[in-house]
Amino acid sequence: MxxxxxxxxxxxxxxxxxxxxxxxxxxxxxxxxxxxxxxxxxxxxxxxxxxxxxxxxxxxxxxxxxxxxxxxxxxxxxxxxxxxxxxxxGRPSEFIALSDEELRGKRFVFIAGGVGTAPVYPQVKWLHEHGAQVDVIIGAKTRDMLIFTDAMRAVATNLYIATDDGSEGFHGLVTQLLEKLIAEGKRYDECVAIGPMIMMKFVALTTKKYALRTTVSLNALMVDGTGMCGACRVTVGGKTRFTCVEGPEFDAHEVDFDEAMRRQGMYRSEEQRRAAIEAERAAGHKCRIGLDQ
Amino acid sequence: MANKIPRVAMREQDPAIRATNFEEVCYGYNQEEAMLEATRCLQCKNPRCVAACPVNISIPEFIAALRDGDLQRAADTIARDSSLPSVCGRVCPQETQCEGSCILGIKGEPVAIGKLERFVGDWKLEHGASVQPAAERRAGRVAVVGSGPAGLACASDLAKKGYEVKIFEALHKVGGVLVYGIPEFRLPKQRIVAREIAQVEQLGVEIETDVIVGRTLTVDSLLDEEGYDAVFIGSGAGLPRFMGIPGENLNGVVSANEFLTRANLMHAYDADYDTPIYVGRRVAVVGGGNVAMDSIRTARRLGAESTIVYRRSEKELPARAEEVHHAREEGIEFRMLTNPVEVLGDERGWVRALRCVEMELGEPDESGRRSPVAKPGSEFEIPCDVVIMALGTSPNPLIASTTAGLETSRRGCITADADGATTREGVFAGGDAVTGAATVILAMGAGRTAARAIEAYLESRNGKTPLK
Missing domain, CATH: 2.40.30.10 (Translation factors)
Known part of the structure; x- marks a missing residue:
């Protein structure tokens, strides 16, 4: 336990x-x-x-x-x-293999979406402690859904916030904010994006335009997580890879996001069915047509 | 003189009923039936069955003890060579091993050696003398990686010798393939597997779950930081193989490992458990081994119309004959000489059919089996909602890639000699991690062989460095 x-x-x-x-x-x-x-x-x-x-x-x-x-x-x-x-x-982020020397001059931009902000934090913290320049963009639907902002501010070189409704920071999407920063003259060597699959897909499309090397962390379906089941397979650069042992981080410009998003939904209807059964049971309902069997 | 009666029939669940539940298919012999079947054994002077057993159990000897009603002696006889008789009696491919070489099988039915072993094993779990930790402790701590057949066998042998043994298991449950792979209807988890494991623990073996060696710990940290003197790697088979045909990443295509793990380890077929499983209306399983049979029979029990798709002919099916027979009885359709060329999807990206091509057998390949060749223009579709790929596995790189000095074969399996010694001093390995996917009995045998080698290694070390 x-x-x-x-x-x-x-x-x-x-x-x-x-x-x-x-x-x-x-x-x-x-x-x-x-x-x-x-x-x-x-x-x-x-x-x-x-x-x-x-x-x-x-x-x-x-x-x-x-x-x-x-x-x-x-x-x-x-x-x-x-x-x-x-x-x-899974494999640790690639940059942890770099020496402090190599990291010192490097300029990273992290793009964090929603609950994906949490796993961004240890990466930014690591890079900060090893002397890299790290800008962080956190995106959320609205101000109340922003998380980890204080913790991130302590380790990020610059922290930018984007909300869909403009209730805090930039009014718009993280991709628009990134383009704005680049237009203002910001230059980055590497981008890391962690968040909803759809956000990572559009970050990848955006950074591709700027030939900005981008890494994403995929939250694929898994059972064992140790390489045994293959539920987490994803197409990267035309090849099938296992997210659990070869990932979870991959080159964003090589990932087939449409397939990855579709595969994430594989058990959704089954899970929704079970959730509905559970809710009915909790409400004291006994199924008479065997749907809870 | 041996009794010239026909082989004693095995009582089984009715196929129509068992295809809807997960209870064990075979009921097994009772003592009367087992003792009667035991009288059929010729007690050969040169028993071919012993030579054909991967761990050379003294088969005529245990059968004679059983015939005489001395069940403890029968159990002790088997225990000299096998630590998992209840399991192996159920899952060994007897028809290609002991029973396949039984003299009686030339003209009639061989002695039901597997069923007799199972009876003795089950009797021992129920009534046998309780196991005790070794009376004398010997200097030496051994870490065992993996709690499948290889790890359990290695750990229990070393514990019996008096060494301190701890098993590290990656999953949350102990038993390896016995709990995640082989279904309940072939190998009951509570009644058999849990008790086999309890016996290993009674010997004093400690087990820690949720430890992924190669990630949570490494072989190096076990030796250098955790103070173990030797490590045995019995980490099992590894990553599921796929065919490399178009459409394999459509929703509804799963590996047999995933499907069986959801069903067996995670109890997905039980509404009280949270893990989902999807079978749809029609399931096609690609492959012809035991894992393919386990998958299709699980799908059948979950209510799907079920088809096996195999590229060779029935004769070449690598599964146990009994499983094929049981599967047929349960209404599984067999499409032999059929090879998938593409998985077809609907507009939402879900499987709708398996496009296949008919095969015919050509010249024998290097394995001696006639290799299948596609018939031109014979493509057709098998409509289905789920495709399960049961094509074997390739080695998991987690341990080899994180252990200095541990060599692997060209195929990625850990290199070990006949005694289980790897290229790294103090590190031994056995089972599927070394051989690639094989059988429970071979893994168990490898675990026991390695246990002897580890004993020799520890004693030579103890000789060099006297006890404090």
Whole structure:
């Protein structure tokens, strides 16, 4: 069992949890993910690491309630435990192999969308600690859905915010803000985008115009997360790759996003069906036509 | 003199009923039936069955003990060579091993060696003398990577010798392929697998789940930081293979590993568990091995019309004969000499059919099997909602790529000698991680062989560095 040391609500339906998992905390690097299971009947859910503290033995995850299992994770409180917390999985971000020398002159721009802001944080923190220049663009629907802004401000060279409704920062999309920054004379060597698949797709299309090398972190479907099931396969540069062992980060300009988005929805109808059954059951409804079988 | 009666029939669940549930198909012999079947054994002087068994169980000896009603002696006889009789009695391909070489099989039916082994194994789990930790401890700590057949066998042998053993398992549940791969209807998880594992734990073996060696820990950190003297790698087969044909990433195409893991490990067929599984109305499984049979029979039990698509002929099907027979009884359709060339999708990107080509058998290839050749102009479509690829696996690079000095073969399998020693001192390996996908009994045998090599290694080290 993996105790929840701390739980905080970051925004509507988005929760931060600090989990006691010393082995994972010791081995985690930016870019990696973990597999979480709440209890004996739970799914194995992949979540990207949002922070880790080897001294405390803790790993931070941020979860948005989007389905049955993410709701179950978020329903737990500090003091309770997760049944399983396995990782770190996937390959760390490529830049951690670079020396401080190589990093010092480099100019990165990170584009973070929604709950994807959380996994951006350890990457920016790492680069900041190793002397790189890091600008961060955080995008959200509205001001209330912005997360990690204070933490990010502490490690980013410049922090820019974009909201769809203009309630904070730039009024518009992260891609428009990026183009504006470039038009104003900003120059970057590398871009990293983490967020909803649709955002990453459009960031990739945008940065391609500027020949700006771009990395994305794909949140593909997974079962085991260790290379066994192949549910996470994605087409990169015309080749099938496994997100769990070869990713989760890939060259954004090579990823087939349309396929990746379609594959993400593979179990959606099945999950919605189960969620509906669960809601009905909770309401005391007993199915008479066997739909809950 | 052996009893010249026909082979004692095996009681089974009715096919029409079992195709709708996940209960075990075979009920197994009761003691009366087992003792009667045991009388059929000729007790050959030169038993061909023993030579044909990958771990050379003293088959006539255990059958004689069973015939005489001495079940403990029968169990002890098997235990000399096998640590998982209840499992192997159920999943070994007996028809190509022990039973395939039984003299009685030349003119009639071979002795039901597998069923007898299963009976003895189950009896032992139920009634056998309880296992105890070794009385004497010996200096040496061994880390075992993976809790499948290879790891369990290696760990229990070393624990019996008195070494301190800990198994590291990547998944949340112990048992490897016995829990994620082989379905409940062939190998009951609570009644058999969990008890086999409990026995290993009773020997004093510690098990830690959720540890992915190569990520959470490395072989190096086990040796250098965690204080282990030797490591055994029994990490299993690896990444699922796909065909490389168009349409394989459509929604509805899954690997057998994914499909079976959802069903077995994650209990997706049970509404009380959260993990989803999708079967649609019609399922096609590509492949002809045991994993293909397990997948299609699972799909059948989830209510789908189910078809096996295999490029060679029935004779070449690598699955156990019993599984093919059971699958047929359950209403599985077999499309032999059929090879997929493309998965076809609808406008939403979901599978709608498998485009196939008819094959005919040509000249034998290097494996000795006649290789299938496509018939020109024979393309046709099999309508289906789900395609399950059961084409074997390729090695998982996680451990090899993170362990200095550990060599792999051209195909990516870990290189190990006949004793299981790898190219790295103190590191041993066995099972599918070394051979590529094979059988439970071969993995178990490799685990036991490596255990002997690890013992020799530890004792030579103990000799060099006297105990403190």
């Amino acid at each position: 993996y105790p929840i040391l701390e739980k905080r609500r970051l925004a509507e339906g988005i929760y931060l949890m600090k989990i006691l998992a010393p082995r994972v905390a010791r081995s985690a690097r930016p870019g990696q993910f973990v597999i979480v299971r709440t209890d004996e009947r739970g799914e194995r859910i992949p979540l990207t690491v949002a922070d880790y503290d080897p001294a405390q033995g803790s790993v931070t995850i941020v979860t948005q309630t989007i389905g049955v299992s993410t709701r179950r994770i978020c329903s737990l409180d500090a003091g309770q435990s997760l049944a399983d917390f396995a990782g770190p999985l």
